[in-house]
Amino acid sequence: MMWxxxxxxxxxxKMSVFLTLMSLIVSVGLLISxxxxxxxxxxxxxxxxSGADLIVGARTGQLNLLLYSVFRMGNATNNISxxxxxxxxxxxxxxxxxPISLGDSHRGYRVMGTTNDYFEHFRYGDKRPLNLQQGxxxxxxxxxxxxxxxxxxxxxxxxxxxxxxxxxGNVSFANHDNAPFKVTGILAPTGTPVDQTxxxxxxxxxxxxxxxxxxxxxxxxxxxxxxPEIKTKNITAFVMGLNxxxxxxxxxxxINEYKGEPLLAILPGVALVELxxxxxxxxxxxxxxxxxxLVSSLFGLSTMMLASxxxxxxxxxxxxxVGAGPVTIFMLIQLEALIVSxxxxxxxxxxxxxxxxxxSGWLSGSYGLFIDSNIFSLDxxxxxxxxxxxxxxxxxxxAIGAYKRALHAGLTAS
Amino acid sequence: xxxxxPQPKVNSMTQTASPDKLAIDIRDLKFAYPNSNEDxxxxxxxxxxxxxxxFLFGESGSGKSTLLNLLSGTLPPSEGEVQILNQPxxxxxxRKRDKIRAKHIGVVFxxxxxxxxxxxxxxxRVAAHFAGSHGEDIIIRTKRLFEQLHLSELLLSKRAxxxxxxxxxxxxxxxxxxxxxxxxxxxxxxSALDANARDGFMSLLMECCDQTNNTLIFVSHDxxxxxxxxxxxxxxxxxxxxxxxx
Numbered sequence: 001m002m003w004x005x006x007x008x009x010x011x012x013x014k015m016s017v018f019l020t021l022m023s024l025i026v027s028v029g030l031l032i033s034x035x036x037x038x039x040x041x042x043x044x045x046x047x048x049x050s051g052a053d054l055i056v057g058a059r060t061g062q063l064n065l066l067l068y069s070v071f072r073m074g075n076a077t078n079n080i081s082x083x084x085x086x087x088x089x090x091x092x093x094x095x096x097x098x099p100i101s102l103g104d105s106h107r108g109y110r111v112m113g114t115t116n117d118y119f120e121h122f123r124y125g126d127k128r129p130l131n132l133q134q135g136x137x138x139x140x141x142x143x144x145x146x147x148x149x150x151x152x153x154x155x156x157x158x159x160x161x162x163x164x165x166x167x168x169g170n171v172s173f174a175n176h177d178n179a180p181f182k183v184t185g186i187l188a189p190t191g192t193p194v195d196q197t198x199x200x201x202x203x204x205x206x207x208x209x210x211x212x213x214x215x216x217x218x219x220x221x222x223x224x225x226x227x228p229e230i231k232t233k234n235i236t237a238f239v240m241g242l243n244x245x246x247x248x249x250x251x252x253x254x255i256n257e258y259k260g261e262p263l264l265a266i267l268p269g270v271a272l273v274e275l276x277x278x279x280x281x282x283x284x285x286x287x288x289x290x291x292x293x294l295v296s297s298l299f300g301l302s303t304m305m306l307a308s309x310x311x312x313x314x315x316x317x318x319x320x321x322v323g324a325g326p327v328t329i330f331m332l333i334q335l336e337a338l339i340v341s342x343x344x345x346x347x348x349x350x351x352x353x354x355x356x357x358x359x360s361g362w363l364s365g366s367y368g369l370f371i372d373s374n375i376f377s378l379d380x381x382x383x384x385x386x387x388x389x390x391x392x393x394x395x396x397x398x399a400i401g402a403y404k405r406a407l408h409a410g411l412t413a414s
Numbered sequence: 415x416x417x418x419x420p421q422p423k424v425n426s427m428t429q430t431a432s433p434d435k436l437a438i439d440i441r442d443l444k445f446a447y448p449n450s451n452e453d454x455x456x457x458x459x460x461x462x463x464x465x466x467x468x469f470l471f472g473e474s475g476s477g478k479s480t481l482l483n484l485l486s487g488t489l490p491p492s493e494g495e496v497q498i499l500n501q502p503x504x505x506x507x508x509r510k511r512d513k514i515r516a517k518h519i520g521v522v523f524x525x526x527x528x529x530x531x532x533x534x535x536x537x538x539r540v541a542a543h544f545a546g547s548h549g550e551d552i553i554i555r556t557k558r559l560f561e562q563l564h565l566s567e568l569l570l571s572k573r574a575x576x577x578x579x580x581x582x583x584x585x586x587x588x589x590x591x592x593x594x595x596x597x598x599x600x601x602x603x604x605s606a607l608d609a610n611a612r613d614g615f616m617s618l619l620m621e622c623c624d625q626t627n628n629t630l631i632f633v634s635h636d637x638x639x640x641x642x643x644x645x646x647x648x649x650x651x652x653x654x655x656x657x658x659x660x
Contacts, residue, residue: 001543005532012531314526320488321523322589323516323544325509407508410488411521412479 002328006335009315013308017340020297020304024344025351027297028387031290032352035379038283040371045071045275048192049268051123053248056080056088056255057237059262063278066271069100069237072110072193076102079234084260088240093247096121099235101205104164104176109150111164111198113205113235119145121241124192134158135185138201140222141230144181145199148189156183164200164208176208179215191370203230294387298394301340305333305398309405316402317411326406330399337395338388345384349375435500437597437629438462438485443494444655445480453492455480456655460647464499464596467623467630469640472649478633481649482601485631486519487511499596516544520590520628524602527586528574535570538589545593552592559588562625563618580611587619591626598623601633616642 010017049055049070057065058078067073082099089097098121101113116137119130135158137145146156156162161180181200189195207218207230221228242248248267255265316329324332356373363371438461445455455477462468472478483489484496487503488511496504499518503511515521528537535556542552557567563584569577577585583603590598600619604612620642623630632643640646 001540004536005529005540008531008536315529317523318527318529319540321486321515321521321527322541323512325512327509328512328544408489410483411486411523412483 002332002335006332006339009312009332010336010339013304016304016308020301021340021344021347023297023300024341025348027290027294028341028344028383029348029352031294031387032348032375032380032383034283034286034290035383036352036356036375037371038286039377039379041279042276043372044191044370045272047125048194049272050125051121051127051241052239052268053242053245054240054252054255054265055237055268055271056085056240056263056265059264062264062266062271063274065237065264065266066268066275068102069239070193070268072102072112072197076236079236080238080263081234081261082232084258084263085235085238087258087260088251088255089238091251093242093244093251095241095243097241098122098239099202099232100237100239101202101232101234102236104166104205104208106150106162106164106198107154109147109154109196109198111200111205113200113202115202118199122194122239124190124194128190130190130194131188132185133188135183138184138199138204140182141201141203141207141218141228142179142181142222143184143201143204145185145187146183147195147197147199148187149195150198151183151186156186158183158186162198164198166209178212179204179208179219202232202235206230206232294390298341298387298390301337301391302394302397305337305395306401309398309401312402313405313409316406317409320406321411324406326403329406330403333399333402334392334395337391337399341387341391345387349380349384435464436461436497437464437466437499438631439495439497439500440484441495441497443484443491443496445477445484445489446492453655455484455653457481457494457652458654460652462629462631464629465627466645467643468632469643469646470631470633470649471635471637471640471646472633473635476649477653477655478601478649481653482521482599482633485599486521487515512544516541517546517593518595518597520587520593520595520598522583522586522590522598522600522603525579525583525606527589528577528582530573530575532574533571534574534577534585537574537585538592541589541592547593555592556588559591559622562622563588579606580615583607583615584618587622591622594626595628597629597631599631599633602635604634604636604639612639 049066052070055065055069057069058076058080060077064074064077068076085097085099088094096117098114098118102110104111119132119137122130124130132145133148135145144162150156160183162183163180164176166176181204187194207215210218218228218230242251252265252267255263319329319332353373353375356371356375360371360373440457440460442459443455443457444453446453470478480489484491484504485498487498487508490508491504494504495502498514501514503514506514528534529540532540535553538556539552542548556570560567560570565581565584565588569581569585574582574585583606586603603619604615607615616639632639
């Protein structure tokens, strides 16, 4: 019965209740999305490096190395020599080593020179290997394997040819026009930056940076059936898997103390922790802002309830007359506040869920953000719990007022 | 303790009235608001027998609304005692007083007796809810009361504020009587009605009380209405507060 009375009382004040509800939906929705994005960002970063024990590059900050080598963010400060790579790739402790050569792009997508080891050893998510959806890994110098998104967005099929651009901008004035690549494979989607990468062989990367005459010579050699040997001089970084975790730190030290050239080896997990710490401040700021917005909407709810109290004095007197105690009056007011915020939580959840479901394709396509639309988690539950708890607290203001009124004014309605 | 023989229920409120039973018994009552030391109400003794119909005559400011709050248990006296149906009403917890009010006392105000946003039926159901009765039974009882009060059943589903004032006051009686209370307290129920409606309302009220045989406390400043009652009482003469000082 009291539920019914509370509901009808709210419906009787449709407009102000609706506006309060909207403000609560926005603020609860904001809090839920901030929390969800926070989780998703971490998840998205974590899933990208899986199974790699060490990442090695030119000496720089460990975050910088992590970001440019794996996440294709930012640029390498310097290259490392092929010799260094071979030295450590040949180490007894090394199970596999994938060289990475960056610096070129194709229509806004980064180009990565590597070897076929990449397709064999690179892992993402729960140690999942890369899968070729179509075609094969590269055979020749001018072969390329596209990430799922590159192929989809730019509409490439197997056998199409494409031209690399020097540098990583969207528009480049130095295209490697005279050395087109042929698409030999397209990877299955992974939900990581791999999807946005154009993979070519290390030899291909070396070749496009040669002089036109040299390129012509190489092409001629390929046409006549030879396999021209192109030596790789430099790479940007390499990712290593070790036979045993125990050797990680020993190898890490020996790389960092390498005499041949200044190198930096990082543990991806440790670098990620540093990344979280850096993002943590931003996260907390977003969190604090969304909590404050929630608090302000809850005060709006309280204000709405309080503003209606004066016109409800008669109603309270009637309820008292038919036998309602002050506690019942208190609960009625709290019930109304709780109904509003429960509805707000439900609507916000549904809106975000459908919003993310509808926008997930667009987000991954346009921004490379892989957001899971499943927001139903313990976190969501605790947010709803906190909102309900906070509603009770701000609901105390009008509810205690009504309680006191019921206690002292009794049947007096004015 | 466990084997104690069952005691007769002394606080059963539905006993038939015997001569020494009283509907209302006020003794040495004083009331002052907590932050004031001036008594608003002081009554040495006032008794109302079951089934009695009392015309309580009083101007506003005579302590009328305080007396009504004390009788219905929404305010406790500062001193003395209010007994309702031979129970130490004013000494019970406010929770128990609320319960007794819900079950045994019906209240009708001057106006705005109904919760505007609820349907007429829901208004009656709320009263039944606090008295602890639920179910189809209420609808049947409400329809019967509506018939007595010359109200159309069609009104039941309407919002309370869609009714005319006269209809609202009659619905208020139905609501007050839904739990078959022993005591009906009515406060200036006709002040918002015109003369015609007033007479119609009064005769309907008296008919209802004839059938239920409950105690009626009718408060008004309109002496004309006294004609319907056998027992008249002026609050002014009942209330001793402020006399000593003047």
